[in-house]
Amino acid sequence: MMEFKQNIRGNVALGINPLGCKQEVLNQIDYVKGKGTYEGPKKVLIIGASSSYGLATRISLAFGTGADTIGVSFEKGPKNEKNLGTAGWYNNIAFREAAEKEGLIAKNFVQDAFSHESKQEVIDYIKNEFGGKVDLVVYSLASGRRTDPTTGETYTSSIKAIGEPVVGPNINMQNQTYYTETLEPATEQEIANTVKVMGGEDWELWMQALKEADVLADGVLTTNYSYLGTELNHSYYGGGTLGLAKADCDEKTNNINELLADINGKAQIVVATAVTTKASSVIPFFPVYCIGLYKVMADKGTHETPIMHQDRIYREMIYGNKPEYDEVGRLRPDNWELDSDTQAKTKELILKLNEENFNSNLTAYDIFYKEFSNLSGFMVDGYVDQDVTIEELKALHY
Ligand code: NAI
Numbered sequence: 001m002m003e004f005k006q007n008i009r010g011n012v013a014l015g016i017n018p019l020g021c022k023q024e025v026l027n028q029i030d031y032v033k034g035k036g037t038y039e040g041p042k043k044v045l046i047i048g049a050s051s052s053y054g055l056a057t058r059i060s061l062a063f064g065t066g067a068d069t070i071g072v073s074f075e076k077g078p079k080n081e082k083n084l085g086t087a088g089w090y091n092n093i094a095f096r097e098a099a100e101k102e103g104l105i106a107k108n109f110v111q112d113a114f115s116h117e118s119k120q121e122v123i124d125y126i127k128n129e130f131g132g133k134v135d136l137v138v139y140s141l142a143s144g145r146r147t148d149p150t151t152g153e154t155y156t157s158s159i160k161a162i163g164e165p166v167v168g169p170n171i172n173m174q175n176q177t178y179y180t181e182t183l184e185p186a187t188e189q190e191i192a193n194t195v196k197v198m199g200g201e202d203w204e205l206w207m208q209a210l211k212e213a214d215v216l217a218d219g220v221l222t223t224n225y226s227y228l229g230t231e232l233n234h235s236y237y238g239g240g241t242l243g244l245a246k247a248d249c250d251e252k253t254n255n256i257n258e259l260l261a262d263i264n265g266k267a268q269i270v271v272a273t274a275v276t277t278k279a280s281s282v283i284p285f286f287p288v289y290c291i292g293l294y295k296v297m298a299d300k301g302t303h304e305t306p307i308m309h310q311d312r313i314y315r316e317m318i319y320g321n322k323p324e325y326d327e328v329g330r331l332r333p334d335n336w337e338l339d340s341d342t343q344a345k346t347k348e349l350i351l352k353l354n355e356e357n358f359n360s361n362l363t364a365y366d367i368f369y370k371e372f373s374n375l376s377g378f379m380v381d382g383y384v385d386q387d388v389t390i391e392e393l394k395a396l397h398y
Pocket of ligand 1: 047049051052053073074075088111112113114140141143225226271274275276279280
C-alpha cells in the first residue's frame with residue numbers, strides 16, 4: 001500500500017495525499033449541494049481554477065447553478081512514488097469527474113495562463129466546443145513569477161514592506177514554532193516586479209483577447225479577488241508590495257469596464273476574506289493574524305473556508321439580493337472580517353501571544369493547521385485510507 005506522508009517545509013506543503021485531495025473536493029461539492037441550487041451563469045471561464053478560491057468558485061458555480069466550466073491552472077502530475085505532483089493536479093481531476101457525472105462540461109487547461117498561446121487555446125476551445133461565448137470570467141491567479149508574453153522577460157514578485165522594515169511574530173508549521181521575523185522594505189525594482197506579477201496586467205490581457213475574439217456574451221461579468229485587510233496587517237500587506245499590486249487591479253478595472261461597455265459587460269473587484277491557502281500561508285506574519293482572527297470569528301460563527309466564502313459571494317451577493325459595495329464599487333464580502341468588534345478582539349488576542357501559547361486553545365492554530373493540511377489532502381473529513389498504485393495515479397487524466 002502506498003503511504004502518503006505529510007511533509008512541510010517552513011509553511012510550504014511538499015507531501016500530498018491525492019486521494020485525500022479528491023475527498024476534499026467531494027466535501028466541497030457536498031457543501032454546495034447542501035445549500036441547494038441558485039440562478040447564475042451557465043458558461044464560465046476560471047483562470048486559476050485548481051485550488052482554494054478559484055476551485056471553490058468553480059465548485060459553487062458548477063454544483064450550485066449547473067454551469068459548464070473551463071479551468072486554467074498550472075499544476076504538475078505524478079512522476080514516481082516520491083514525486084506525486086501537486087494537489088491542484090488531483091483537484092482538477094476530482095472536479096472534472098464529479099462534474100461530468102452530472103452531465104456538466106468541465107474542461108481543464110493545465111498550462112501557463114500568462115502566455116499568449118494559452119489564451120488562444122482557450123479561445124479556440126470556447127469557439128469550437130464550448131458554445132461560442134462565456135458569461136462569467138473569474139480571475140483567481142496567485143503566482144510568484146510571471147513571464148511577460150511579449151518580451152519573454154520573467155519577473156519575480158517579492159512580498160515585502162515599503163519604506164520601513166517590519167518586525168513582528170510569525171509561526172513555522174514545520175517546527176511548530178513562534179518566532180520574530182524582520183521583513184525588509186522592497187526596492188523600487190521589487191515593487192515594480194510585484195505589480196507586474198500580481199497586478200492586473202494579465203487580467204486585462206485576458207479580457208482584451210477574449211473580447212477581440214468575440215467570445216464574451218452580452219452582459220458578461222469578470223471578477224478578480226482582492227484583499228485589503230486592516231490596520232493589523234497593513235504594514236506588510238495593504239501598505240506593502242502586495243497592496244500595490246492589488247491597487248493596480250483596481251485601476252485595471254476601469255480599463256476593462258471601458259473595454260466591455262459596448263457589450264454591457266462589467267469588471268468587478270471582490271474584496272475577499274482572509275483564508276488559509278498555499279499563497280497566504282507564506283505571507284510573512286499573516287498566519288499569526290489568521291490564528292487570532294479565526295478564533296474570534298469561529299466563536300462568533302462567522303469563520304469561513306474558501307468554499308463557504310465563495311458560495312456566499314456568488315449565491316447571495318453577485319447572483320443573489322444581498323450584495324454590499326464600497327464607495328468605489330468593490331464588492332465587500334470581507335465585511336465580516338472587518339467588523340469592528342472582530343478586529344478589536346483579534347488585536348487583543350494577538351497581543352497576548354507568545355512561544356508557549358500560540359498553539360494552545362487560546363487561538364485557532366488548530367483550525368489553521370487543519371485547513372492548511374486539507375490543501376494537500378491530509379486531515380480531510382470523511383477520508384478513509386484506500387489502496388492505490390503509482391500506475392493508477394499516472395493513468396488519471398485531467
Ligand atoms: P492559490 O495559490 O490557492 O491558487 C492560485 C491558482 O493560480 C492555482 O489554481 C494555480 O494553479 C494558478 N496558477 C498560478 N500560476 C499560474 C500560471 N502561471 N498559469 C496558470 N495558472 C496558474 O491562491 P489563492 O489564495 O486562492 O489566491 C487566488 C486569488 O485570491 C489571488 O488573487 C489572491 O490574492 C486572492 N485572495 C486571497 C486571499 C487569501 O487569504 N488567500 C484573500 C483575498 C484575496
